[in-house]
Amino acid sequence: MASLRELRRCLCEGVPPGSSRDDGVRRQWWAALATLQEDFLLPRGSLSGLWLAAPLPALYEPDLLQQLQGWVWTPGPLEALLPPGAPLLPGAAATRQAGDDPASGFRRLPLEADDGNDPVLVLITPHLQVALCLDGAAEARRLVVRFDAEVLSRALTLIHERLECTDQPAAADLRAAVQRLGPLHSDPSLGERFWPRLADRLAAIAPSLTLQPLVEEPRPPQASQAESRAVKTELALLEALTHEVRTPLATIRTLIRSLLRRGDLPAVVRQRLEHIDGECSEQIDRFGLIFLAAELQRRSDPAQAPTDHPLARTDLSQLLAQLEALWQRQLARRDLTLRLTLADGLPAVLSDPARLETMLGGLIDRFSRSLPAGSTVVVSLQPAGARLKLQLSGEGTDLQPLAPSSQATARELVGPVLSWNPTTGSLQLSHQATQQLFERMGGRLTERSGNGLTVFFPVC
Known part of the structure; x- marks a missing residue:
């Protein structure tokens, strides 16, 4: 049986070894997911396609989760909380039972001991095909993003072989989902557009910091410029912190809402989960406003009218x-x-x-x-x-x-x-x-x- 570790090895073939620490590549991972969803998928509006991820849902935008059919390999502790075959998204089971489009949720699959815990995502739509993963030893971590059709074809073959061994109905669903997509069109310029967008996002959310002493002494004419740069650095750091808070909270909220789909939860457990869901939503919105305020303050004159969201x-x-x-x-x-x-x-x-x-x-x-x-x-x-x-x-x-x-x-x-x-x-x-x-x-x-x-x- 093919493991997810083999899948990551397939994606990493021909990619130079990494040299980053885990916290750095985790920031790259979250930024890559945000770039993929916000810059390439959501602007298309109506979508069809499929995605496979481990060890947690990689997609978190509600519109995408409702439109794309997904499979997620989850670890044992989460598997124990959910009955076999239960969806991780609220409404998914009800939708499938009603005979509607199965692309409104995603299916949970068991994560095996040999799979490892590094995240992986394979996404296939008619106009965009991509695979992402994290890989490497402790001080040699790397983010791998592949758009080439040959590698993605091998990756899907490995996934299909695994499902044939572990869950034949899921393998049949995957084959049917791929067939429904019809001919795939790969944009050769996708990588050329993706990496600059990712670099821009990382530059905005993860700045390098230079500590500058603040002393009450006569200042040279350049002091005001230095202070302005310091303020912009502080604002960029604030953007980074809010991003680091919001994205994991979105994943937690998705998992909480999946648990709330269970009908056998004790009343006190349901009440507490609903409380956690509400707190997550409040903090996501709250930090989203802080992020927006910092971004607008840093990038432009606050008095200027917005260009991306017209009134x-x-x-x-x-x-x-x-x-x-x-x-x-x-x-x-x-x-x-x-x-x-x-x-x-x-x-x-x-x-x-x-x-x-x-x-x-x-x-x-x-x-x-x-x-x-x-x-x-x-x-x-x-x-x-x-x-x-x-x-x-x-x-x-x-x-x-x-x-x-x-x-x-x-x-x-x-x-x-x-x-x-x-x-x-x-x-x-x-x-x-x-x-x-x-x-x-x-x-x-x-x-x-x-x-x-x-x-x-x-x-x-």
Whole structure:
């Protein structure tokens, strides 16, 4: 039986030996997965294809997981948690039982002792075929990415031989999935486009650091330029940290949701898993905003309008109504409640629909962390001339008026985009960074003395 170790050896044939440490190639691995999904797969929209990975799901974008048929070899401890043949994605089993397209989930397969634990991914679509893996000894690690058809053909042959020995129905499913793809078209320039994109992503998320002493002495004219470079380095490091946090959390959330598909979970276990799922989602969104703020601050003038996400017509009242239940659950974990008030017949606003949902969730999180347990977060949306006014306020017997935002910002500012709340111990976007993000989405944030935030959005 062919092992996954043999599969990695096949992928590594003709590749120079590595010289990196494990932490370095792990960053390369996550960056390669992000580049593959965000720069090459998601822009295509509708997709068909298949993927095979070990020892955990390598793909994490929900749209891709729903469109592509997958197989994942998982280790014993995870296998023991799931019944034989159970999917790792919520909804996959129900979809297959209903006779619909089986590409809406992925199938779990057992990882054997000789397979090793280094990650591997083989992805085949009609217009993109690629295989990735990590390989090498402790101080000679390397990331291997192969696009050549001959190597990929041998890799699929090894995988098919393995499935024939261990799971013949899975082997038949793999053959059928390959046949459904029809003729494959390999783009010879794919590697030439992939590696520069990966290099750009690594340059952004994993900068080299130079420590510079800060002394109170007369400075040469170049001092301001040095400080500017230091700030950019700090922002790049912040991007790296947020990336390192978000990506593993996305994998954890995927696995948690797969466990929630089980019908035999005790109530207390289900409750705790749902709590973990909610916390993962909150932190993914929270660190995503920090990443965005750092990226925008580092790469361009914050006052410039965005070019990648143009403003568009957005039904803000409908969006708030859709988010109400989610926010209720999130606030309940901190013993808070939500009251949403929407005026009737509100017009649409001009904003960035792709990022507004996450930004509003971050605003709720930022505002609610300053409220004591038992308080109510009041969210209201009403007309204000040529704008809509979104207002957040707090109600409760233990509420104390907040300090003016300028004083709070000066007291809590940590670096270019973060602030530290010594009362709650939470790290969050600074007031200035939050304002800049809303400006890029067409809004204007105001925060004055007292317990309240207001965002104005222009009406379409």
